[in-house]
Amino acid sequence: MTPPLVLDIDGTLTRPDRWGIDPRVFDALREWDAPVVLATGKAFPYPIALCHFAGIPELVVAENGGVVYTGDDVHFNADPETPWAVAEAYEAAGYSLGWGPEDTVNRWRETEIAVESSQPEAPLRKLAADHGLEVVDTGYAFHVKDPAVSKGAGVRTVADHVGIDLEEAVAIGDSENDVSTFAVVGRSFAVSNADAAARDAADEVLEGGHADGTLSVLERVRADR
Template identity: 75%
Template structure:
């Protein structure tokens, strides 16, 4: 029997419901039954994709924080500066702005290598402050991420592939945002869901007709058993 190909899947905009909020529960059964490695590659903080792997009952192969944290299933690699993003957040607050997530800020509470700022907050001063610390700001469509310029999702997927032992040329990737472009660059086949931004659509091998999890589910059905 032919094995299923390795997957590299984003979360927000890719495994979510059509309204963009919350994991589409239909994704769990196909992932649980998938006969191949599944890498969850996201801009979310490390605990979120780990929890998703737990709930989906799949091995923990995770690229979090846009490549800043990588878990191969055996080792955690922190690939970016921990302190600079926190300094940017403090300077942004001192300039009179807010990260925009409320007092407890669960969006950033467990982040290790970047910060996320609500897209309703001013971007220009954030970019100016980030540049002072040698960092960049990317807009994923869900938040402004202040991050190191070097690590990315694609690098994290390469590290996991080397450790687990699968060929990047076999990887099927699905995503929706500029932070998935590096994933598409290392994957053998790449798909942008219909709701993807223009950067992701331009980088993908194929733009799907369906949005969010509908598009991802269609890809999984198409490529199952094709490795």
């Protein structure tokens, strides 16, 4: 029996240069004959678009659990106003979110904000804490979010709605925001480029990085069926 998959995107389905989905992923996802949940820190439209172009059902955990789509209902699990208050205070203190004037990274966010990872971290963390929020470093951005939401909780919501047995599920990720996902599935893998938190939480750390590592797991699981 093919197990359900829970997959991060950045660092997990991407190329080693960190930009762009590895094209081999599209066939692998489309051919997987069990549910695939995309669980990411990206804004909601990004994983929805990836599902669309990969030709798979739209089962999505976005914004680190802040937005969850179960295929028929959208669940918003945090209030966007407080993260944006942090962003405004950060910019008022003379810092930048780092994405330029159009800021397509945050334009469609609904429950959190993301700051480019080269921007000063310490003042951002202080402002977030002052507003009752936390900062999660995904290696791609600093995400200012409600500490009550997580990818793992979002994955449980999807599983409850569509009947996924998470004990049978396999998760693959690369960052501290994947730790909560690893905690709710039966088997978890960190790609070789994963940060320390993900490596410590995973059942296994892979020899391959980025999409190479992910595809190696899919091949192994398929062979074990």
